[in-house]
Amino acid sequence: MDLGKDKMLEMYRMMTRIRLFETQVRDLATASEIPGFVHVSIGEEASATGVCAALRPADRITSTHRGHGHLIAKGGRLDRMMAEIFGKRTGYCKGKGGSMHIVDFSLGILGANGIVGGGIPIATGSALAAVVTQRDEVTACFFGDGASNEGTFHESLNLAAVWKLPVIYVCENNGFGEFTPMQTVTSVTDIAVRAQAYGIPGIVIDGNDVLEVYRCASEAIARARAGEGPTLIECKTYRWEGHVVGEQAFLGKASYRSEEEVAEWKARCPLIRFEKFAAESGMISAAELKKIRAETEVELEAAVKFARESPLPDPAEVTDDVFSG
Amino acid sequence: MPTTFIQAINQALSEEMERDPLTFVMGEDVVLSAFGATKGLIDKFGPRRVRNTPIAEAGFVGAAVGAAMAGARPICEVEFASFFYCAMDQVCNQAAKLRYMSGGQARMPITFRCVYGAMGGAAAQHSETVYAQFLSVPGIKLVVPSNPSDMKGLLKSAIRDDNPVIVFEHGALGGQREEIPAGDHLVPLGQAAIKRTGEHATVVAIGAMVPRTLRVAEKLAREDISVEVIDPRTLVPLDEAAILASVEKTNRAVVVDEGHWRGGAAADIAAIIGEKAFDFLDGPVRRVTTLDVPIPFSPPLEKAALANEAKIEAAIRAAVGR
Numbered sequence A: 001m002d003l004g005k006d007k008m009l010e011m012y013r014m015m016t017r018i019r020l021f022e023t024q025v026r027d028l029a030t031a032s033e034i035p036g037f038v039h040v041s042i043g044e045e046a047s048a049t050g051v052c053a054a055l056r057p058a059d060r061i062t063s064t065h066r067g068h069g070h071l072i073a074k075g076g077r078l079d080r081m082m083a084e085i086f087g088k089r090t091g092y093c094k095g096k097g098g099s100m101h102i103v104d105f106s107l108g109i110l111g112a113n114g115i116v117g118g119g120i121p122i123a124t125g126s127a128l129a130a131v132v133t134q135r136d137e138v139t140a141c142f143f144g145d146g147a148s149n150e151g152t153f154h155e156s157l158n159l160a161a162v163w164k165l166p167v168i169y170v171c172e173n174n175g176f177g178e179f180t181p182m183q184t185v186t187s188v189t190d191i192a193v194r195a196q197a198y199g200i201p202g203i204v205i206d207g208n209d210v211l212e213v214y215r216c217a218s219e220a221i222a223r224a225r226a227g228e229g230p231t232l233i234e235c236k237t238y239r240w241e242g243h244v245v246g247e248q249a250f251l252g253k254a255s256y257r258s259e260e261e262v263a264e265w266k267a268r269c270p271l272i273r274f275e276k277f278a279a280e281s282g283m284i285s286a287a288e289l290k291k292i293r294a295e296t297e298v299e300l301e302a303a304v305k306f307a308r309e310s311p312l313p314d315p316a317e318v319t320d321d322v323f324s325g
Numbered sequence B: 001m002p003t004t005f006i007q008a009i010n011q012a013l014s015e016e017m018e019r020d021p022l023t024f025v026m027g028e029d030v031v032l033s034a035f036g037a038t039k040g041l042i043d044k045f046g047p048r049r050v051r052n053t054p055i056a057e058a059g060f061v062g063a064a065v066g067a068a069m070a071g072a073r074p075i076c077e078v079e080f081a082s083f084f085y086c087a088m089d090q091v092c093n094q095a096a097k098l099r100y101m102s103g104g105q106a107r108m109p110i111t112f113r114c115v116y117g118a119m120g121g122a123a124a125q126h127s128e129t130v131y132a133q134f135l136s137v138p139g140i141k142l143v144v145p146s147n148p149s150d151m152k153g154l155l156k157s158a159i160r161d162d163n164p165v166i167v168f169e170h171g172a173l174g175g176q177r178e179e180i181p182a183g184d185h186l187v188p189l190g191q192a193a194i195k196r197t198g199e200h201a202t203v204v205a206i207g208a209m210v211p212r213t214l215r216v217a218e219k220l221a222r223e224d225i226s227v228e229v230i231d232p233r234t235l236v237p238l239d240e241a242a243i244l245a246s247v248e249k250t251n252r253a254v255v256v257d258e259g260h261w262r263g264g265a266a267a268d269i270a271a272i273i274g275e276k277a278f279d280f281l282d283g284p285v286r287r288v289t290t291l292d293v294p295i296p297f298s299p300p301l302e303k304a305a306l307a308n309e310a311k312i313e314a315a316i317r318a319a320v321g322r
């Protein structure tokens, strides 16, 4: 597939934005500048980026507790995301959601989710809406290896298969659900084989290769648009950081993975991999990549400044946007 | 030695697993135990009796129901209380009803444990107080401990009980410490604790609201407002007698709960007082609860939503007219 240089640079910029944003969020959470539970996706930038790069603006996504990357890749603004994570009124959800619940309907982002597996039926319903209202829209559903053990995954895949819904299911298999290794609680090595049970295509891909993710997602999205139904794509990847920022505080000396394993995966960094590809292909110069990084640093700095300087919500806003009584 | 709330849970689990070989623990990440409640159980009891489950609440909660019916005594952890929503059928349609529907044949000795309540910025899906959702499902016992001693004694009783029991552990109480009675410390289900005696008003406080209410009572005592604080400890069975006897003495009642105002545990207890102690009341039964909104993320909003000491104090003052 000939991607064109612009598309490639766009994807590199997206991965860079996710990497820098997540690193910053990790540091701010560590410094207690951000309240609540914070899950970052450092090391998993390629799956979010490759899938969203293959979507159109009117297409939709659902995301997870580890959702910042998906939202950025679908066009989320760093400043309003950062403000939400800070709990500020200028955030995407006016401070009511926080890190785990960022939503921007105007961008087709139906939301991160604090409930594992909670987004899977929602993505399915989003695809159902496209069929019922006869709109040409595809929904991409992100979830983890752990979520694929929830009933919602199995019920949704069957439903989408039966109704041939325009949805793609993207499992980001990072090897763990919290501190539990995937293989100790999952009956299969490849989540993608579960597609067979529902009569849909399932593929395993290198989730750290943004070009491969883009290519496979494009094919699945084309199938979905053509009315041929859902596809399950399993992106093999790894989370470099803890499950939740600050987990060392309660884990103490206990560990659930080896330093060698983490180092091995760091060597398979999706950004470095792209940089190598760029150098080898001769299409993209190191200077171009450097420029993207520098521009992203400026953007991020402005986002943090925006979040810091934004006002907190007024306590009176607590009863807005819900009916009760 | 002072023991924390979390250590109290750990001790109760360890002692009961030692005592009864039919017990076993299962749940997400119970082997490593993020919060520490099940830490070390794997070393003592091994993988047959300490089981990490997949993230599959409907499945493993239901498996606990089946295991209980077939002669085991499961202790099943559902991390955060809101995750119970993923398993409602198995709790409410199956566990709660089967003993009754089978004409008393089924025994259902399951203990569920979960963390509930607001603990600072955890947002709507990790901060909810959900016991009221089970209050109108007959057949389930509901336990809400407010301190480490009760935590241990109630959990031990829950594990020995032949009915489904859900134990709600407030996430903000985890680090609280106190001396726990030595030996086989049991607290029976259905017995309230009178945490402080007083003359002017009865305050029924639940879970994490108990220490907060006690601080308010202490403060008001300096103005000679004498508050009786009752911790029901279990919502089902409810120690009605203790609550009603207190109201008959003080003639005023306030119920304090972190749950919501509509349809909550406070509404339930207030209704019981209104119906059964009407002739003794000098004024309406007041409720101090969290606002009827999902728990918001941002700290000033969260603070505005939750029941807190200022709101407790205002309600007691309104009740006693001072």
Ligand SMILES: Cc1ncc(C[n+]2csc(CCOP(=O)(O)OP(=O)(O)O)c2C)c(N)n1
Residues within 6 Å of the ligand: A065, A066, A114, A115, A116, A117, A143, A144, A145, A146, A147, A148, A174, A176, A177, A178, A243, B028, B055, B057, B079, B083, B086
């Ligand atoms: C229904 C539900 N159960 C449990 C949890 C607690 N929890 C949060 S994240 C997580 C692990 C999820 O694993 P996975 O789906 O693989 O995503 P990852 O964190 O690896 O990105 C768990 C168990 C939850 N939020 N919701």
Ligand SMILES: [Mg+2]
Residues within 6 Å of the ligand: A144, A145, A146, A172, A173, A174, A175, A176, A177, A178
């Ligand atoms: Mg995972």
